[in-house]
Amino acid sequence: MSTNSSAATLRSAKSLKSYLARISDATKAKSLASFAAFPEKTGFTGQDRDEHIVLLLRQHPAVYIPQVLIVIGMLLIPLLILPLLKLLEVDLGAGDAFFGLGIVILWIMIAVSFVMVNFFKWFFNVYIVTTQRIIDIDFDNLFSHRVSEAQLEKIEDVSHTSVGMWAVIFDYGSVYIQTAAEQREFEFTNVPRPRDVQDTINDLLELKQSANG
């Protein structure tokens, strides 16, 4: 979606619904943002020509604070072991030194992989709200990913929760979207500004219902 058409969409509906005013500050968000409104150069498999992405959401970066601390701890361990060996007056032979170096390199590689995997999980765990539907792309582990979607008119109830100290400090929470019977509930986990997400989905649903008459 181009900048002009995004702006036009904003202008045309601004007087109608509150969500556009609430999310308009996120229209200039970078593609690595966790809350982006009308993101440019963004699409997904199966996107229709007249379908526009309204919100692109990822988990709030604050959720990954424990992982960052784990990596820092992992990188510190080799730095602590070497002085410890000196302190214990352990004399490493040449063979043991090479063996130890190999273990240290492996350990650092695992730490780097831990960072990369978490970044990939964050990047591809995406929740998309379009003018037609909601899409939930889940990348939980290496061997599986799941893409779920529901048309806006199938949505029956939208709610959100914000639980915990970090959620209050960083303003994130989970949005629950209940769709028609026999379909599972959608969960947008730990997304920034859950109130705005809920309002946006509700307003889009109202617009869709009024358009359908």
Next chain:
Amino acid sequence: MDSTIDLFTIKNSFRLLIFVLLFGYTMFSLVLMFRIKILAETLETDKSAVVNFLAKLHFLMVLVGSIIVGILIMF
């Protein structure tokens, strides 16, 4: 007979364990690279190509790193 006994030292057991770990780790990064390729095609952003490249770089790092680690632990 002595050489047979030497083969089963604690250090050699560690070596075997690390070799198995390195093989599994390399396979993991290979599968991850393919998974990211599929996901980058599912979600197209201006950074998807960069992330796809990062996954390839990660695999290369693991492959080269595993070879280096394999050589180092043989000493």
